[in-house]
Amino acid sequence: MNKLLLFHSFNNTKNADPFYDLSISAYKQILRNIEDLLLSDEIMISFDDGYKSILPAVDFAHKLGFKTNVNIVTSKINKPGFLSDKDIKILFNKRTLIGSHSHTHKDFSRLKDDLLEKELTISKKLLEDIIEVPVKYLSLPYGGYSQNTFYLANKYFSKILISRPLFFKDQRLEGRLSIHKSNFLKINFIKNILLGKNNLFFSSKILSTLLLKKFISNEFYRSLKNKLLMTTSKNYF
Ligand SMILES: [Zn+2]
Numbered sequence: 725m726n727k728l729l730l731f732h733s734f735n736n737t738k739n740a741d742p743f744y745d746l747s748i749s750a751y752k753q754i755l756r757n758i759e760d761l762l763l764s765d766e767i768m769i770s771f772d773d774g775y776k777s778i779l780p781a782v783d784f785a786h787k788l789g790f791k792t793n794v795n796i797v798t799s800k801i802n803k804p805g806f807l808s809d810k811d812i813k814i815l816f817n818k819r820t821l822i823g824s825h826s827h828t829h830k831d832f833s834r835l836k837d838d839l840l841e842k843e844l845t846i847s848k849k850l851l852e853d854i855i856e857v858p859v860k861y862l863s864l865p866y867g868g869y870s871q872n873t874f875y876l877a878n879k880y881f882s883k884i885l886i887s888r889p890l891f892f893k894d895q896r897l898e899g900r901l902s903i904h905k906s907n908f909l910k911i912n913f914i915k916n917i918l919l920g921k922n923n924l925f926f927s928s929k930i931l932s933t934l935l936l937k938k939f940i941s942n943e944f945y946r947s948l949k950n951k952l953l954m955t956t957s958k959n960y961f
Contacts, residue, residue, distance in 0.1 A: 726768045726791070727918045728900035729754075730887055733775040738805050740775055744904045751781055754903065755788055757911050761918055764789035770885065770900050772825050772863050773797055774807045782820055795825035795863035795885065798847040801854075809854045816855040823861025824848055824881065831866050831942055832873045840873065844880045861885060866942050867902075888930050889917045 733740035734748045758767065769785040771778045774796035785792050794815055800806040807815075816822050826832070827847040832840055844862070851859045860882045864873070867887030877884050878896055889901035901917045913926075937945055 726898065727762065727766060727920075728768045728770045728793070728885070728889075728898060729758075729914070729918075730770045730772060730900040730902040731778070731781065732771065732773055732904075734777040734781055737775050737777040740773075740777075740805075742905070744902070746903065746905075746908055748777075748780060748784075750908055751903075752784055754908065754911065754914065755785060755790065758915060758918060759788050761915055765791055767791070767918065768793055768821075770795065770863070772887070773829075774800055774825065776805055776807055776811065778807075779811065779815075782815060782818070786818060791819075791821070793821040793823055793861060793885075795823040795861060796847075796851065797825050797827070797829045797865075798850040799828045801850065812851070812854050816857075821861055822851060822855050822859060823863055823883075823885065824851055824859055825863045826865050829865045832864055832877070833866075833870045833938075834941075837872070837876060840876055844877060848880050863887075866937075888934070890930065 731746065731751060732744035734746055734751060736742070737745055755769070768791040770793040771781070772795050774794065778794065782792050782794065796807060796812065801812070802808045812822060824844070824847040826843045827850075828843065830839070830843060832843070835843070848859050862877050862881035862883070863885040864877070864887075869884070869886060874884060874897070882896060883898060884896055885898050885900055887902045888899050890899035892899065901914065903914070907913060
């Protein structure tokens with residue numbers, strides 16, 4: 725089973741969420757710290773949204789022997805600050821697993837079935853036109869999913885990635901630990917998650933967040949989180 729860490733953007737990428745944007749040197753330090761933890765090919769470094777600033781980060785991960793996965797918001801391809809179709813092809817040729825992160829980054833758990841199918845099929849087609857092989861990975865925007873979302877998404881994608889480090893018996897679902905401003909220095913915490921050590925406090929926090937997000941909107945959740953953590957996360961991606 726792969727263990728996945730999730731990153732978004734680097735070095736204050738313009739229009740990126742500052743909460744998820746890390747310096748490239750902090751990123752490199754994390755990878756060096758986990759380099760000898762497991763076999764490096766058991767760990768996959770995943771990147772969501774498709775910012776151009778991930779390009780050197782992907783190369784660095786490969787240099788240390790990690791696998792990589794990049795999930796792209798396809799309406800942003802070729803837009804300033806985002807990957808171009810040429811970049812995507814280059815990443816694919818470097819053996820990065822290319823995945824979809826929807827077409828317009830809508831919250832799937834709140835979308836009607838026909839709109840959800842559109843998000844899935846348009847994005848899959850655009851990526852397959854670029855890399856010319858079937859795209860199997862889908863990363864769910866905002867990490868949210870319901871039974872129905874999962875069922876529909878799985879019609880088009882065989883691997884569904886979420887943004888919580890939950891490990892599933894179901895091989896079609898993969899959890900990831902999202903690295904951001906409030907946990908990137910907690911290297912022991914990151915190591916323990918990768919090693920699968922149980923952290924009861926953290927597991928219950930994840931489950932209560934998932935439950936809470938069923939009842940409130942992403943915007944409200946984000947503003948609540950900002951107040952509690954005194955951060956300035958935006959709701960772009
Ligand atoms: Zn996203």
